[in-house]
Amino acid sequence: METETLLSSFVKxxxxxxxxxxxFYEALGFKRLRSDPPFLQLRWENQAEVYLVKAPAALPVEGRRGAGVLIGIRVGALSVEEVAARAQALGVSVDGPTRQPWHTREVVLSDPDGYRLNFIEPA
Incomplete structure (x- = not known):
């Protein structure tokens, strides 16, 4: 069950x-917790929080977002196949599922701004 308790770690x-x-995130299964401009808070089950923040005009981020970073999210109740199907229904290209040598199955996809999301389940 989702709660309003803040998790100790999050990504902005x-x-x-x-x-x-x-x-986009809600179509994948994230739940909107609150919108307090300039932040919008989302949660993936009780495991991950994502804050979406409107990029300030003075901050040059075009072409620099997400380079070399994978945002890891444990899938929990959904399978990586279900997350992949939801992403593909949005027209998003999905890499995987791939079995990794560290005993997980993973899919990787990109959000509308190019951030790479890595959904993970035990193999």
């Missing part, structure tokens, strides 16, 4: 369009 993503990004 600078995005070009907060509502477009929120719709």
């Amino acid at each position: 993503l600078l995005v070009s369009d907060v509502e477009r990004s929120a719709a």
